Amino acid sequence: MTESHDAEQAALRPHAEDAFADELAALAEADDRPRPARWRLSPWAVATYLLGGELPGGKVITPKYVGPRRIIEVAVSTLATDRALLLLGVPGTAKTWVSEHLAAAVSGDSTLLVQGTAGTAEEAIRYGWNYAQLLAQGPSRAALVPSPVMRAMSEGMTARVEELTRIPADVQDTLITILSEKTLPIPELGEEVQAVRGFNLIATANDRDRGVNDLSSALRRRFNTVVLPLPETAEAEVEIVARRVGQLGRSLDLPPAPEGLDEIRRVVTVFRELREGVTDDGRTKLKSPSGTLSTAEAISVVTGGLALAAHFGDGVLRASDVAAGILGAVVRDPASDQVIWQEYLEAVVRERDGWKDFYRACREVSA
Ligand SMILES: Nc1ncnc2c1ncn2[C@@H]1O[C@H](COP(=O)(O)OP(=O)(O)O)[C@@H](O)[C@H]1O
Numbered sequence: 001m002t003e004s005h006d007a008e009q010a011a012l013r014p015h016a017e018d019a020f021a022d023e024l025a026a027l028a029e030a031d032d033r034p035r036p037a038r039w040r041l042s043p044w045a046v047a048t049y050l051l052g053g054e055l056p057g058g059k060v061i062t063p064k065y066v067g068p069r070r071i072i073e074v075a076v077s078t079l080a081t082d083r084a085l086l087l088l089g090v091p092g093t094a095k096t097w098v099s100e101h102l103a104a105a106v107s108g109d110s111t112l113l114v115q116g117t118a119g120t121a122e123e124a125i126r127y128g129w130n131y132a133q134l135l136a137q138g139p140s141r142a143a144l145v146p147s148p149v150m151r152a153m154s155e156g157m158t159a160r161v162e163e164l165t166r167i168p169a170d171v172q173d174t175l176i177t178i179l180s181e182k183t184l185p186i187p188e189l190g191e192e193v194q195a196v197r198g199f200n201l202i203a204t205a206n207d208r209d210r211g212v213n214d215l216s217s218a219l220r221r222r223f224n225t226v227v228l229p230l231p232e233t234a235e236a237e238v239e240i241v242a243r244r245v246g247q248l249g250r251s252l253d254l255p256p257a258p259e260g261l262d263e264i265r266r267v268v269t270v271f272r273e274l275r276e277g278v279t280d281d282g283r284t285k286l287k288s289p290s291g292t293l294s295t296a297e298a299i300s301v302v303t304g305g306l307a308l309a310a311h312f313g314d315g316v317l318r319a320s321d322v323a324a325g326i327l328g329a330v331v332r333d334p335a336s337d338q339v340i341w342q343e344y345l346e347a348v349v350r351e352r353d354g355w356k357d358f359y360r361a362c363r364e365v366s367a
């Protein structure tokens with residue numbers, strides 16, 4: 001197969017264990033610390049995979065998560081215990097991202113995933129049936145369709161449940177037996193699937209969904225909760241955005257835009273100021289718009305801007321490439337957010353040194 005053919009067949013978004021296969025392999029080789037049963041790496045190596053570092057041979061492990069080291073250490077060591085891990089935080093704080101990378105590093109497979117929605121049924125967490133076989137032969141192991149959680153239990157792997165609190169409460173409670181007794185009864189067959197060592201579960205939940213379907217206290221006790229914060233400093237947030245945009249740009253074949261860092265810094269500044277309701281220098285109070293303005297949204301604004309610059313500009317990321325994206329992220333509610341944005345534009349952006357081009361670009365798309 002030719003290389004270009006390979007490139008055309010490449011997955012649009014490879015799983016973490018494939019995208020970072022070389023790092024995982026290098027870590028496994030360098031790792032001489034004890035590994036919990038069925039773990040691909042030791043807890044130390046899993047944390048290094050997430051936080052980045054350099055191995056003795058010189059191999060560089062890129063940071064996946066930028067933030068307090070302790071958060072990742074607590075998350076990893078939780079997975080080595082019999083309690084499950086709940087990643088909690090506002091949207092865009094890398095809950096899904098961290099969950100995927102943890103599963104990839106611990107079990108070598110991040111795909112045993114249940115996506116939680118209001119329509120998630122018990123079968124998605126327990127098991128379903130292949131109806132043709134069920135009708136032909138009656139209930140049997142062959143007719144049973146295991147859920148990702150069931151597979152993780154029988155193979156000693158990491159299961160993932162996304163957006164746990166969006167799942168109706170009675171369906172969530174299916175997890176109680178699984179997490180406390182480590183078993184999944186199959187009454188139709190008079191059997192059970194017992195979790196083997198190595199099984200654990202990572203759930204994510206959105207802070208803002210609180211009250212939608214609150215976790216029952218019985219279920220919450222089965223989890224160790226780790227809260228993922230928004231990036232503490234603007235510099236950390238710029239680093240996250242630049243790194244991720246670089247990766248996404250490469251997978252979309254966008255040319256690298258090294259001069260884009262100033263523009264990224266401006267997007268991050270605008271988002272942070274509006275989110276926190278005060279300007280960077282602490283002098284001017286601002287109203288916050290209704291959107292989240294998370295790091296994840298900054299990433300998509302900049303990626304969109306890069307595509308504009310690459311296809312319709314000269315390849316250099318400029319204010320005019322990100323202005324429309326910023327407006328779209330900030331103005332969610334056309335009435336109230338529009339007013340907040342205009343005030344910010346006139347009171348802050350317009351007066352700021354070196355921001356004239358940005359002011360003009362924003363005025364143009366707002367008009
Ligand atoms: N602290 C962080 N470190 C690294 N990447 C981050 C961080 N915060 C956000 N991101 C990036 O934001 C993007 C969205 O994160 P995601 O996991 O979908 O958020 P959530 O599930 O919390 O809503 C990911 O691509 C991730 O790279």
Ligand SMILES: [Mg+2]
Pocket residue numbers: 095096097204
């Ligand atoms: Mg998510």
